[in-house]
Amino acid sequence: MSVLVLGGAGYIGSHAVYQLIDQGEQVVVVDSLETGHIGAVHPNSTFYEGDIRDLDFLRKVFKKESIDAVIHFAANSLVGESMENPLKYFDNNVYGTQVLLKAMVEHDVKHIVFSSTAATYGEPEAVPITEEMPTIPTNAYGETKLTMEKLMKWTEQAHNINYASLRYFNVAGARESGETGEDHRPETHLVPIILQTALGQRPHITIFGEDYDTEDGTCIRDYVHVEDLISAHLLALDYLKAGGKSDVFNLGSNQGFSVKEMIDTARTVTGKEIPAVGGPRRAGDPSVLIASSKKAKHVLGWQPSRTSITKIMQDAWDWHVSHPHGYSEGVEHR
Numbered sequence: 001m002s003v004l005v006l007g008g009a010g011y012i013g014s015h016a017v018y019q020l021i022d023q024g025e026q027v028v029v030v031d032s033l034e035t036g037h038i039g040a041v042h043p044n045s046t047f048y049e050g051d052i053r054d055l056d057f058l059r060k061v062f063k064k065e066s067i068d069a070v071i072h073f074a075a076n077s078l079v080g081e082s083m084e085n086p087l088k089y090f091d092n093n094v095y096g097t098q099v100l101l102k103a104m105v106e107h108d109v110k111h112i113v114f115s116s117t118a119a120t121y122g123e124p125e126a127v128p129i130t131e132e133m134p135t136i137p138t139n140a141y142g143e144t145k146l147t148m149e150k151l152m153k154w155t156e157q158a159h160n161i162n163y164a165s166l167r168y169f170n171v172a173g174a175r176e177s178g179e180t181g182e183d184h185r186p187e188t189h190l191v192p193i194i195l196q197t198a199l200g201q202r203p204h205i206t207i208f209g210e211d212y213d214t215e216d217g218t219c220i221r222d223y224v225h226v227e228d229l230i231s232a233h234l235l236a237l238d239y240l241k242a243g244g245k246s247d248v249f250n251l252g253s254n255q256g257f258s259v260k261e262m263i264d265t266a267r268t269v270t271g272k273e274i275p276a277v278g279g280p281r282r283a284g285d286p287s288v289l290i291a292s293s294k295k296a297k298h299v300l301g302w303q304p305s306r307t308s309i310t311k312i313m314q315d316a317w318d319w320h321v322s323h324p325h326g327y328s329e330g331v332e333h334r
Ligand code: UFG
Pocket: 077, 078, 079, 117, 118, 119, 168, 169, 170, 171, 188, 189, 190, 191, 193, 205, 206, 207, 208, 209, 219, 220, 221, 259, 282, 285, 289
């Protein structure tokens, strides 16, 4: 039997494929390559290029391959873009998941691990954020992910497909052995932007707001290493296959770092100056987001082992140094 990874050519999805194959799993990858990269597709996976909104395409994949579980990363994920073009987000994320669930029902596939987000909570009433706190998204992206969770909840009741929805905080870092890493176009995330500045590809980093109610005035986020994040997916898959009940889990490292602390960490790791200038706040940014991941640790047995921010930055830096132009020089899929 194989695990189907949707979005397996993306940053987080490709890390999942590598870990699954390390564990001896057979992996089928589906990716539209709209934001994913052919160079990120594991050479020992079976790859299909296509869109999850295309039911006939998904039917062909499910018919040809023996799939017993799905890990779903195939979604658009830029907060700013979702505010400018919400319908794109509802179409790709929500409708795409609807089509996927239909195909899973038709082919009797019973388990799905799903990539959700801290953006489902909106502005938190307190930190650390637990799974019981209200979900009031402040952007269309978070709303689509919350709607996708609800789609799974109601589908489970009718068709007995169990799911684990994993709400990510700020994912960073790269696979230690260097086969895959972070390459978004356009890049909007803090860590790669800092490191592109360290490489001299940007003149400076702009700090979005220095007047927040935090110690140094900049936003605080909870950074989790992508490899630790993926290990939680593999545990969630085992949990579902063992009959675990559908549930929602936060994935973070329970510690917060400010934008300035992240830039300072990068200066230490890279030995580069990394010019930074202050700028206005970015719309929709909460000041502090920190996860409680107690539930994932308790229920799934998750034990993140790369929680040092220096380690996260170092692994991201190693990837950037070895791939200064991302996947343009990556290996091609066989
Ligand atoms: N930031 C800057 N300058 C930049 C880029 C980012 O100051 O050039 C700041 C942001 O304002 C924010 C912090 O760095 O305070 C982190 O920003 P990111 O864009 O890297 O990440 P976000 O916290 O905005 O969002 C990420 C994911 C979302 C997810 C969210 C949940 O991209 O998908 O975490 O916490 F919803």
